[in-house]
Amino acid sequence: MDKWLIIGGGIHGTCSAIALLEEGVAAADIAILDPHHHLLARWQQQTQRTGMSYLRSPGVHHLHPDPLHLHRFALQRPQPAGTHHQNFMLPHYRPSLELFQAHCEALIHEYQLDQRLISARAQGLSRPSPSQFTVETSLGLLHARYLILAMGVGEQLYWPDWAKPFKKRDSPIQHLYDPNPLPTLQEERLVIVGGGLSAVQFAITASRQSSRPVMLLMRHPLRIHAFDSDPGWLGPKKLNNFQQIPDFALRRRLIDKARHRGSVPLDVAQQLWRALREKRIQLIHDQITGVTIHRNQSLQLHLDKQADPLLADRVVLATGFGRQRPGGKWLEKAVAELGLPVHTDNYPFVDACLRWTEGIFVTGPLAELELGPAARNIAGARMAAARISASPEAKDASKRTALSSPGALLPPAS
Ligand SMILES: Cc1cc2nc3c(=O)[nH]c(=O)nc-3n(C[C@H](O)[C@H](O)[C@H](O)COP(=O)(O)OP(=O)(O)OC[C@H]3O[C@@H](n4cnc5c(N)ncnc54)[C@H](O)[C@@H]3O)c2cc1C
Structure with a gap:
């Protein structure tokens, strides 16, 4: 049969798997390859690490193709009467992280993913051969007719140059999304570097655990935006024009301009302001130019504007993810060998079904020159899953499943 292999079991890979199953592709023809032992492992680790309570995106953005599925799930799951409002934050109906995770778990269970x-x-x-791919894996070779590349950027942690020499085990400088546990932060002089949602949210969480004020170092003033790009990018209003642009350098510039990088929604800004008033967080607008280690193992952080170095016991980088194309070396080799078309930024040129070449589909950052600034988000995962599952390849696969299932050719029972 024509197997579908999804590489990456995060939000994007899982969303695509559900869309294929909903389209009628046989479960036995779908496999998801991911190094973790459960799906959504990195999403769970990253969201827990920040201490966030609510998602930034509204409740219609989740892993099921029906936009109201999460709302119905919230209404149906057992809960004490009158607590419905806690599942969502108004005015945009942002789901609580707890609700979103419970919904993901329910979908994984329902679809036996x-x-x-x-x-x-x-x-x-x-x-x-033209109709088969071979994927070399840490467990041996896998064969598939169709691939969905859903690796995301979650493993590409961004380390500023000054911090790179400290990228080692037991270092006092760690990335927030390092899979290794963060040490307890109670007694330490903690500096959090970053100006976006992860940095601010983590600073708020850490300030509740720390006996000293937490220092939050950001290089720009606090930017406040409800979402990380204008919701117009989720539909024809902005996407139709975008997809007509033949100049991919211009598409890339538009994506960069449209993303509200390093911004936070108002409710998180308000929590920060409260923590500043209560002196639980000290906000410093500057950037680090270098680090030296003092004799007593404390760190001296040299700043651009401030003459005196900042003293710290621990630095947590909430500096997000690298901009390079996901996949790394093995994909680079495949791009060269299979002659896959790429823009000058190395990101794929894909068609409207998100096909990179016959048989290879992409989602997430790899689809952003087609799907625009929301491609990496949950909304982007939904858009990609909808296009891939509506492709002729998925339709054919579901027709074959229907024909091969027992009773498929029998008239409906009267
Ligand atoms: C803290 C946080 C909060 C966020 N909140 C929101 C939000 O509220 N709303 C929203 O829309 N977006 C949000 N995002 C953005 C985005 O939706 C998430 O980052 C999302 O998890 C991205 O999913 P992904 O599948 O692309 O990547 P990942 O979650 O990183 O999953 C990719 C998977 O692929 C695996 N993989 C990588 N390479 C290989 C390989 N060679 N072989 C096999 N598997 C591989 C990885 O190990 C990983 O498990 C948030 C992001 C973060 C970090």
Whole structure:
């Protein structure tokens, strides 16, 4: 049969798997390759690490194709009467993280997606025949007719140059999204570097655990935006024009301009202002130019504007993710060998079904030159899943499933 192999079991890969199953593709023809032992592992780790309570995106953005599925799930799940409002934050109906995770778990259970998971990492890709791909993995070779590349940027943590020499085990400088646990922060002089939602949210969380004020170092004034790009980018209002632009350098510039990078929604800004008033957080607008380690192991952070160095015991980088194309070396090799078309920024040129070449579909950052600034988000995962599952390849696969299932050719029972 024509197998679908989804590489990456995060928000994007899982959303695509559900859309294919909803389209009627047989479960036995779908596999999800991810090095973790459960789906959405990085999403869960990252969202827990920040201490966030509500998602930034509204409740119609989740992993099921029906936009109201999460709302219905919230209404149906057992809860004490009158507590419905706690599931969502108004005015945009942003779901609580607890509700969103429960919904994800319910979908994984309902679609038996854990049975589709192969816990291994893709390390190579070749095409031995026009209708088959071979993916080299840490567990051996896998074969598939169709691939969905959903690796995301979650493993590409961004380390500023001054911090790179400290990128080692047991270092006093760590990235917020390092999979290793963060040490307890209670007694330490903690500096959090970053100006976006992760940094501010983590500073608020850490300030509740720390006996000293937490220092939040950001290089720009606080930027407040409800979402990380204008919701017009989720529909024809902005996307129609975007998709007509033949100049991909211009598309890239528009994506960069449209993203409210390093911004926070108002409710999180208000929590920060409260913490500043209560002197639980000290906000410093500056940037680090270098670090030296003092004799007593404390860090001296040299700043651009301030003459005196900042003293710290621990630095947590909430500096987000690198801008390079996801996939790394194995994908780079496959791009060269299979002659996959890329823009000058190395990101794929894809068609309207998000096909990079016949048989290879993409989602997440890899789809952003087609889907625009929201491609990386949950809304982008939904848009990509909808397009891939509406492709002729998915439609054919679902027709074959219907024909091969027992009773498919029988008239409906009267
Ligand atoms: C703290 C936080 C909060 C966010 N909140 C929101 C929000 O409220 N709303 C919103 O729309 N967006 C939000 N986002 C943005 C975005 O939706 C998430 O980052 C989302 O998890 C991205 O999903 P993904 O599938 O692309 O990546 P990931 O979650 O990183 O998943 C990709 C998976 O692919 C695996 N992988 C990588 N390479 C390979 C390989 N070679 N072989 C096999 N598997 C591989 C990885 O191990 C990983 O498990 C948030 C992001 C963060 C960090």
